Amino acid sequence: MVYASSSSVYGGNKKVPFSTDDRVDNPVSLYAATKKSNELMAHCYSKLYNIPSTGLRFFTVYGPAGRPDMAYFGFTNKLLKGQIIQIYNYGNCRRDFTYVDDIVEGITRVMAMAPAKQTGEDGLPIPPYKVYNIGGGQPENLLDFVNILQEELLRAGVLPQDYDFEAHKQLVPMQPGDVPTTYADATALERDFGFTPKITLREGLRHFAQWYKEYYG
Numbered sequence: 483m484v485y486a487s488s489s490s491v492y493g494g495n496k497k498v499p500f501s502t503d504d505r506v507d508n509p510v511s512l513y514a515a516t517k518k519s520n521e522l523m524a525h526c527y528s529k530l531y532n533i534p535s536t537g538l539r540f541f542t543v544y545g546p547a548g549r550p551d552m553a554y555f556g557f558t559n560k561l562l563k564g565q566i567i568q569i570y571n572y573g574n575c576r577r578d579f580t581y582v583d584d585i586v587e588g589i590t591r592v593m594a595m596a597p598a599k600q601t602g603e604d605g606l607p608i609p610p611y612k613v614y615n616i617g618g619g620q621p622e623n624l625l626d627f628v629n630i631l632q633e634e635l636l637r638a639g640v641l642p643q644d645y646d647f648e649a650h651k652q653l654v655p656m657q658p659g660d661v662p663t664t665y666a667d668a669t670a671l672e673r674d675f676g677f678t679p680k681i682t683l684r685e686g687l688r689h690f691a692q693w694y695k696e697y698y699g
């Protein structure tokens with residue numbers, strides 16, 4: 483069983499990059515608590531029924547046909563409508579963005595190699611249970627991310643060349659449930675599956691902007 487967990491389980495952890503060896507019992511959103519619960523239930527099933535399970539903690543997945551409620555997509559919709567985008571924590575947040583194709587590649591590799599079943603000294607299964615981070619390992623400051631998005635939206639012709647970005651941006655305080663930083667230590671994925679996400683934020687946002695232009699016209 484391969485299931486989606488999330489970088490949100492790291493909550494407000496200060497130590498970066500986030501490692502799967504770090505403590506993850508201080509969620510700052512209900513969403514994060516459900517993702518952690520998911521990992522705990524998977525562990526329980528692995529132990530009780532010897533079901534191999536691999537949880538993947540995704541880090542801010544983005545790309546064509548993405549989720550319209552995520553920042554890069556919502557910002558694009560708003561800018562196009564001439565609305566103002568709000569950038570939390572006055573832009574002092576960092577996100578380890580991961581392009582969707584990298585996520586797909588990671589999932590495909592993990593699906594092909596389930597954790598091995600082993601028996602412990604007590605004759606009962608050692609849970610065939612693993613959790614990995616999948617993240618780009620290159621956190622971007624939100625203001626830099628917004629700048630790259632703007633440039634790529636202009637390049638793809640989603641927005642006109644003379645678009646006044648400064649008039650459509652507002653820096654606002656931190657929101658409850660949000661975290662200041664996400665930053666993946668994905669060395670275990672590289673070690674066990676020979677794979678690290680490769681697509682840069684600029685490349686990924688370029689694909690997104692081109693797709694957006696084609697899809698929405």
Ligand SMILES: NC(=O)c1ccc[n+]([C@@H]2O[C@H](COP(=O)([O-])OP(=O)(O)OC[C@H]3O[C@@H](n4cnc5c(N)ncnc54)[C@H](O)[C@@H]3O)[C@@H](O)[C@H]2O)c1
Nearest residue numbers: 485486487488489490517539540541542543544548549552
């Ligand atoms: N997008 C991210 O950045 C991100 C980051 C970390 C973790 N995740 C996790 O990855 C998973 C997928 O996220 P997403 O961003 O693609 O979300 P999404 O909302 O685009 O996709 C979720 C899909 O699940 C389907 N679904 C919901 N309830 C269902 C049910 N009961 N039975 C069958 N299908 C059901 C929905 O129809 C939808 O197609 C989620 O578990 C999410 O928590 C996403």
